[in-house]
Amino acid sequence: MIRPALTMCIALYITGCGGDSSSVQELLPESELGGSPQVDIDFVNTANKSVDYFVKQSGGTETLFDPNTQVASNSNSEVASHSVSWSTPTPVVLDIGAWDTNTQSETSESLEVMLNRADKLWAIAWLDNDELALSTIRQQPSSQEGKYSVRVFSHSDSRVQVISSVISAIEAKKGQITPYLTLENCSGELFFAAESISLCNLDPGKSYLLVTDGEDLLMAAEEK
Known part of the structure; x- marks a missing residue:
């Protein structure tokens, strides 16, 4: 059974004037822009299947799930990137969609996110009770010299614990991002539920x- 399309509406607000794969999409001709504001979307696939992503400006007659609006595809544990540039003094609303590459079956969701010029966005494909879901989160790097700064996105409710010079624990809620956690060493400090997580390849x-299913680390992607 084909379910309604998985779509997200994103409102992009301009301030001031005016992965593995990447693409750029202009909503207005370059000649009209006078220097385009741009936002970058990094599509993170933790859905354990190949996923196609679609982006278009809201309104108009074209459908979202169309070959002309497909901007990226990736396999599980991959990141694909897409950039959107535009010029308008008013908000621009985008529709973002994702579907299973093989079955082209989708679930539905809508969301508004306000972005400033030069913002970066995570769009995470994941499984919510075995159904494809898509969540968006602003990238917010918070690096500390010599330490590991991590935020956790979980497919299910899970307890995240850091055992270091300071012991801390936080509840990671399904489909939400945690605040930043700081680790001094790459192993023996981070736990998802009772599972010790190594970051020694970072x-x-x-x-x-960091994306987890509640126990295992599914994927790590750098915030820039």
Whole structure:
């Protein structure tokens, strides 16, 4: 059974004047822009299946799920990037959608996110009770020299604990992002539920988005 399309409406607000793969989309001709504001969307796939992503300006007659509006595809554990540039003194609303590459079956969701010029956005494809879901989060790097700064996005409610010079614990809610946690060492400090998580393949002094199913680390992506 084909479910309604998984779509998200994003309102982009301009201030001031005017991965593995990447693309750029202009909502207005470059000649009209006078220097385009731009936002970047990084599509993170933790859905355990290949996913296609679609972006279009709201309104108009074109449909969202169309070959002309497909901007990226990726397999599980991959990141694909897409940039949107525009020029208008009023908000621009985008529709963002995702579907299973193989079955082209979708679920539905809508969301408004206000973005400033040069913002970066995570769009995370994940499984909510075995159904495809798409969540958006602003990228907010918060690096500390020599330490690991991480935020956690979980597919399910889970307890996240850091055992370091200071012991802290936080409840990661399904489909939400935690505040930043700071680790001094790459192993033996971070726990999802009772599972010890190693970050020794990551670089200290950088910020990361960590995606978990509640116990295992599914993916880590640098916040820039």
